[in-house]
Amino acid sequence: MLYLVGLGLSYETDITVRGLEVVRKCKRVYLEAYTSILMAADQQSLEKFYGREVILADRELVESGSDEILKDADTEDIAFMVVGDPFGATTHSDLIIRARELGIKVEAIHNASVMNAVGACGLQLYQFGQTVSLVFFTETWKPASFYDKVLENRRIGLHTLLLLDIKVKEQSIENMARGRLIYEPPRYMDIATAAKQMLEIEELKGQKAYTPDSPCVAISRLGSPTQTFKAGTLAEMAEYDSGEPLHSLVLMGRQVHDLELEYLDEFVNDREAFRKAVKADQEYFKPPPYVPEAED
Amino acid sequence: MLYLVGLGLSYETDITVRGLEVVRKCKRVYLEAYTSILMAADQQSLEKFYGREVILADRELVESGSDEILKDADTEDIAFMVVGDPFGATTHSDLIIRARELGIKVEAIHNASVMNAVGACGLQLYQFGQTVSLVFFTETWKPASFYDKVLENRRIGLHTLLLLDIKVKEQSIENMARGRLIYEPPRYMDIATAAKQMLEIEELKGQKAYTPDSPCVAISRLGSPTQTFKAGTLAEMAEYDSGEPLHSLVLMGRQVHDLELEYLDEFVNDREAFRKAVKADQEYFKPPPYVPEAED
Numbered sequence: 001m002l003y004l005v006g007l008g009l010s011y012e013t014d015i016t017v018r019g020l021e022v023v024r025k026c027k028r029v030y031l032e033a034y035t036s037i038l039m040a041a042d043q044q045s046l047e048k049f050y051g052r053e054v055i056l057a058d059r060e061l062v063e064s065g066s067d068e069i070l071k072d073a074d075t076e077d078i079a080f081m082v083v084g085d086p087f088g089a090t091t092h093s094d095l096i097i098r099a100r101e102l103g104i105k106v107e108a109i110h111n112a113s114v115m116n117a118v119g120a121c122g123l124q125l126y127q128f129g130q131t132v133s134l135v136f137f138t139e140t141w142k143p144a145s146f147y148d149k150v151l152e153n154r155r156i157g158l159h160t161l162l163l164l165d166i167k168v169k170e171q172s173i174e175n176m177a178r179g180r181l182i183y184e185p186p187r188y189m190d191i192a193t194a195a196k197q198m199l200e201i202e203e204l205k206g207q208k209a210y211t212p213d214s215p216c217v218a219i220s221r222l223g224s225p226t227q228t229f230k231a232g233t234l235a236e237m238a239e240y241d242s243g244e245p246l247h248s249l250v251l252m253g254r255q256v257h258d259l260e261l262e263y264l265d266e267f268v269n270d271r272e273a274f275r276k277a278v279k280a281d282q283e284y285f286k287p288p289p290y291v292p293e294a295e296d
Numbered sequence: 297m298l299y300l301v302g303l304g305l306s307y308e309t310d311i312t313v314r315g316l317e318v319v320r321k322c323k324r325v326y327l328e329a330y331t332s333i334l335m336a337a338d339q340q341s342l343e344k345f346y347g348r349e350v351i352l353a354d355r356e357l358v359e360s361g362s363d364e365i366l367k368d369a370d371t372e373d374i375a376f377m378v379v380g381d382p383f384g385a386t387t388h389s390d391l392i393i394r395a396r397e398l399g400i401k402v403e404a405i406h407n408a409s410v411m412n413a414v415g416a417c418g419l420q421l422y423q424f425g426q427t428v429s430l431v432f433f434t435e436t437w438k439p440a441s442f443y444d445k446v447l448e449n450r451r452i453g454l455h456t457l458l459l460l461d462i463k464v465k466e467q468s469i470e471n472m473a474r475g476r477l478i479y480e481p482p483r484y485m486d487i488a489t490a491a492k493q494m495l496e497i498e499e500l501k502g503q504k505a506y507t508p509d510s511p512c513v514a515i516s517r518l519g520s521p522t523q524t525f526k527a528g529t530l531a532e533m534a535e536y537d538s539g540e541p542l543h544s545l546v547l548m549g550r551q552v553h554d555l556e557l558e559y560l561d562e563f564v565n566d567r568e569a570f571r572k573a574v575k576a577d578q579e580y581f582k583p584p585p586y587v588p589e590a591e592d
Contacts, residue, residue, distance in 0.1 A: 119383025
């Protein structure tokens with residue numbers, strides 16, 4: 001059996017009781033270690049907590065070495081642990097489909113992921129549209145595919161969760177060219193970088209998917225001992241010192257309930273100013289967008 | 297401290313290790329018992345597992361008696377347990393805001409909810425739009441607010457998660473009128489009822505938000521020992537015997553990745569027919585909708 005075990009967001013003890021029982025009985029235990037991190041735990045503390053060796057699985061092993069992970073999983077129990085939920089931001093469909101091809105049973109042990117725990121900021125999950133990812137810009141590569149999706153969400157009044165880039169075990173172009181397996185230190189996008197990149201793209205596109213005055217909620221270290229929420233405008237976010245990773249950003253939509261605003265009061269510098277920004281932003285995409293008849 | 301503890305989806309052991317530690321140390325332990333159920337556990341088995349008394353909190357207690365729940369929470373630890381995640385489909389913002397007013401600290405212990413675990417069906421969470429709820433129709437009341445939201449999602453190519461009604465501790469109109477505290481047996485909407493209600497509303501509205509041939513995925517008993525996925529058209533869902541509760545339904549959007557389809561192969565009766573339905577359905581809302589300029 002291949003067990004996909006969600007580890008939740010932060011602590012060793014965020015694993016479920018059932019997940020822990022599984023991990024302790026498995027023959028091999030892998031930790032997917034390239035798309036996210038546990039904020040209050042690491043390989044050593046996990047090994048101590050489980051009383052088991054934990055094998056770090058980097059992108060190469062997961063994407064090219066899945067048969068190594070799945071070895072003997074038809075007769076033995078193997079655990080593949082994922083920060084958050086196994087079907088959260090990064091899905092491991094490839095691995096599961098490969099397991100099926102090999103006749104290996106698969107069971108998922110779910111856990112919280114940022115995709116649902118984001119509700120802790122006070123914005124209601126019902127009111128979120130599609131989730132998008134923001135990747136680090138370089139001098140020559142500024143991917144903006146998030147923009148149209150944000151626009152789609154905003155047109156229908158919905159909030160957008162923006163997941164911020166994580167770069168782990170990346171090589172510099174020079175090292176890659178020279179075939180040197182030297183990796184750069186990990187990088188985690190912070191709120192200010194995300195907001196600046198968003199503003200840069202708005203400047204380029206000019207479709208007013210959002211403005212510097214659009215209201216946002218910064219979510220830092222969700223589910224960890226130092227979890228912090230901050231509500232403010234996108235321009236404020238571009239100046240915000242969000243501290244240690246991990247971070248996510250929510251760009252709010254026009255549909256904001258009073259209860260959501262009341263909840264956010266706790267996280268704003270100036271309640272009046274923030275409510276004013278929310279109100280002003282609600283003028284965008286009003287009236288509701290024209291919805292064309294299906295062309296068939 | 298008020299701890300909001302997510303219990304996950306099904307088993308007693310779906311609670312996190314940290315959640316369990318908290319529950320065991322709290323002075324009073326409430327279980328929110330009107331918006332969902334744990335499929336493989338009940339009050340008795342939870343009490344046995346925790347070694348603690350569990351107080352069932354019905355809608356009345358949570359909505360009108362929050363001060364009773366919060367009593368002494370400034371000096372004692374109180375646990376308020378919620379099936380799924382505390383910020384999942386049902387948020388308890390009222391309770392949290394009330395706690396803040398009383399100067400009580402609040403900490404959430406997150407867990408999986410249907411809002412993220414739905415990814416286990418093979419459709420990617422990134423591709424979901426807003427989540428909607430379907431409530432039981434009566435002769436005279438057929439709420440259709442879900443329809444426009446489904447249409448909005450479908451226009452931009454996204455999947456829609458439909459949460460199906462749960463009726464627990466409801467009185468009949470007669471018993472209510474006579475002031476008799478007699479409750480009807482609990483009711484949980486099944487897939488066929490959901491699909492029939494959706495088709496009824498499409499018939500009324502006629503905007504082709506979806507058709508009987510639109511592809512869907514039925515999700516039954518997610519995260520439980522008898523979890524079942526079924527992919528098929530909405531018309532097939534209207535005839536589908538989905539078995540014991542709980543159920544959710546996903547109406548697919550136009551944006552379907554090959555990997556998603558490959559994953560769904562496992563859950564269809566006739567792969568060719570299903571892929572044909574997906575392809576035919578993709579003709580709706582093509583080309584992408586016209587997005588008007590903001591009017592400002």
